[in-house]
Amino acid sequence: MAKLKHYQRDQIRDWxxxxxxxxxxxxxxxxxxFFDDHFEINIYSDAFSEKGTSKFNRLLAFIELSxxxxxxxxxxxxxxxxxxxxxxxxxRATQALQSDAWSSNPEYVEALLNSxxxxxxxxxxxxxxxxxxxxxxxxxxxxRISAEWTLDTVEREFQRAFENLEKDPEAxxxxxxxxxxxxxxxxxxxxxxELPRSLDIKSLYKEVREPLGLSPNKDIADTEIEAxxxxxxxxxxxxxQGIGALRTHAGTAHGRERGFRSLDPRIARxxxxxxxxxxx
Numbered sequence: 001m002a003k004l005k006h007y008q009r010d011q012i013r014d015w016x017x018x019x020x021x022x023x024x025x026x027x028x029x030x031x032x033x034f035f036d037d038h039f040e041i042n043i044y045s046d047a048f049s050e051k052g053t054s055k056f057n058r059l060l061a062f063i064e065l066s067x068x069x070x071x072x073x074x075x076x077x078x079x080x081x082x083x084x085x086x087x088x089x090x091x092r093a094t095q096a097l098q099s100d101a102w103s104s105n106p107e108y109v110e111a112l113l114n115s116x117x118x119x120x121x122x123x124x125x126x127x128x129x130x131x132x133x134x135x136x137x138x139x140x141x142x143x144r145i146s147a148e149w150t151l152d153t154v155e156r157e158f159q160r161a162f163e164n165l166e167k168d169p170e171a172x173x174x175x176x177x178x179x180x181x182x183x184x185x186x187x188x189x190x191x192x193x194e195l196p197r198s199l200d201i202k203s204l205y206k207e208v209r210e211p212l213g214l215s216p217n218k219d220i221a222d223t224e225i226e227a228x229x230x231x232x233x234x235x236x237x238x239x240x241q242g243i244g245a246l247r248t249h250a251g252t253a254h255g256r257e258r259g260f261r262s263l264d265p266r267i268a269r270x271x272x273x274x275x276x277x278x279x280x
Contacts, residue, residue, distance in 0.1 A: 003064060003133075011126055012063075013056070016078050021054030024082055031055050035062070038077060039070065068133040075130075079123055086116060161272045169268030170250055176272040177201055177247040180240065184208045201244040205237065243271050 004012070016023055023031060028044075035043040041062070048061040063071050080087070093109045161175035184204035188195055191211060196203040209215045216233040250263045 004060070008126060008129070009060065011122065012060075012075070015082060015123070016059070017056045021056050023055045023059050024078065026055060028055070031058075034077075038073070068130045072127055072130050075123075075127065083116070083119070086112075086119075090116060165269055165272060166265050169263040169265045172268040173243070173247050173250060173263065173271045177244055180205075187212065201247075202241050205240045209233075209237070239274050243274060246271055 018024065026034065032042070032044055035041045043058050043062060047065070048058040051057040051061050063074065066074070090109070090112045093105075093112055097106060097109050161172045161179060164172040164175065181199070181201050181204055184201070184207070185195065185199070187208045188204070193207065193211070196207050214233055214236060216230045216237070246267075250267075
């Protein structure tokens with residue numbers, strides 16, 4: 001996720017927030033359409049209201065919940081829209097120069113290009129900084145899941161899992177397991193099904209796999225791939241069960257004893273990746 005520095009947030013505000021709470025010339029309707037068209041996201045879902053309900057606050061929330069490549073795509077789209085009149089003028093002047101029109105002025109075209117290049121410099125620097133941030137490929141998919149279901153608990157655990165991969169791998173494993181537990185509970189509640197007596201991940205997953213068609217015992221029409229599908233579904237359950245056990249033995253859910261041995265971050269990364277794959 002793209003965690004903005006204070007000066008980066010200020011730059012984005014200066015460029016795209018002409019007055020408090022607004023983003024360029026977007027209305028509420030066109031702002032929603034913009035995110036739906038380009039990112040298939042409901043920007044007015046509760047997932048993007050943590051910083052406030054204005055358009056600009058929702059923009060910041062989207063940025064901080066998204067991987068760098070999506071943030072870069074978003075900012076490039078906004079920059080293009082912000083400078084559309086400037087770029088149209090450059091295009092008209094350039095075309096006039098290329099057509100040898102009597103009114104063309106090479107010095108004017110050069111001045112336009114130089115001015116645009118100077119304006120673009122700080123923006124390009126910001127894009128380069130964001131491109132250097134680590135990216136997590138599962139982020140956009142999980143963000144869409146959470147945005148559609150407004151699973152604020154998933155957002156929190158998702159952020160906690162990825163932020164702690166290196167500095168606190170035990171906490172990352174705990175958050176990853178909690179993230180899947182939150183989804184399972186939400187599925188059961190949304191279908192008006194009773195929660196199991198035990199709310200551990202193994203029990204929760206057992207309850208949701210039947211209604212979601214994830215049971216290895218499900219009927220499979222294509223007999224040629226039946227054994228393969230059952231193997232995959234069994235492996236999915238084993239992954240859930242194994243990471244639940246890892247959370248119990250190496251996570252932070254039950255505290256840490258004196259002199260405990262820290263978990264290898266590579267194992268935490270594997271666990272978090274497996275859990276996000278389960279959700280996707």
